[in-house]
Amino acid sequence: MGRFLAEFEIAYRDRQGRPSTPCDQARQLGVACCKPQRTSLLSASTEHNVDIDKVFKALADPGRRRLLDQLHADNGQTLTALCEHMAMTRQAVTQHLQQLEAANLVAVVWQGREKLHYLNPVPLFEIQELWIKKFERNRLGVLLALKTKLEGQDNGNEET
Numbered sequence: 001m002g003r004f005l006a007e008f009e010i011a012y013r014d015r016q017g018r019p020s021t022p023c024d025q026a027r028q029l030g031v032a033c034c035k036p037q038r039t040s041l042l043s044a045s046t047e048h049n050v051d052i053d054k055v056f057k058a059l060a061d062p063g064r065r066r067l068l069d070q071l072h073a074d075n076g077q078t079l080t081a082l083c084e085h086m087a088m089t090r091q092a093v094t095q096h097l098q099q100l101e102a103a104n105l106v107a108v109v110w111q112g113r114e115k116l117h118y119l120n121p122v123p124l125f126e127i128q129e130l131w132i133k134k135f136e137r138n139r140l141g142v143l144l145a146l147k148t149k150l151e152g153q154d155n156g157n158e159e160t
Contacts, residue, residue: 051123055104055105055123055126104122106120
């Protein structure tokens, strides 16, 4: 668990180890930030919507989704390892990884001279909470009611 938290903290920092945004730097210094801090995943701020837009844009490309699938299967791969399974040039894979990093779907950890790429599932969870759940809740409720009704009819037929 400690290793995951360390990797998670690294994902939100730049290469020099500084906080990734000016707001993070302000919070670290104890100075008031220009934006109110989010208290939950469900708060709808402009900054949050921009982040979700980046995630949807990153997920729109099948090549980037395939990179995410590879990282899901074997987390912490180098660029060379990721390129072995892709039918595109190394430069193209690098560009896709940069877009995934910009969307915060991939975290990078440097180990010596190696740059390891890790899957960050938090933005995907936020999409599930903000978008998928609200559209599926009603539909799943109707399907459950239908299933219960049909099973009740089947049980009634078997008894007679």
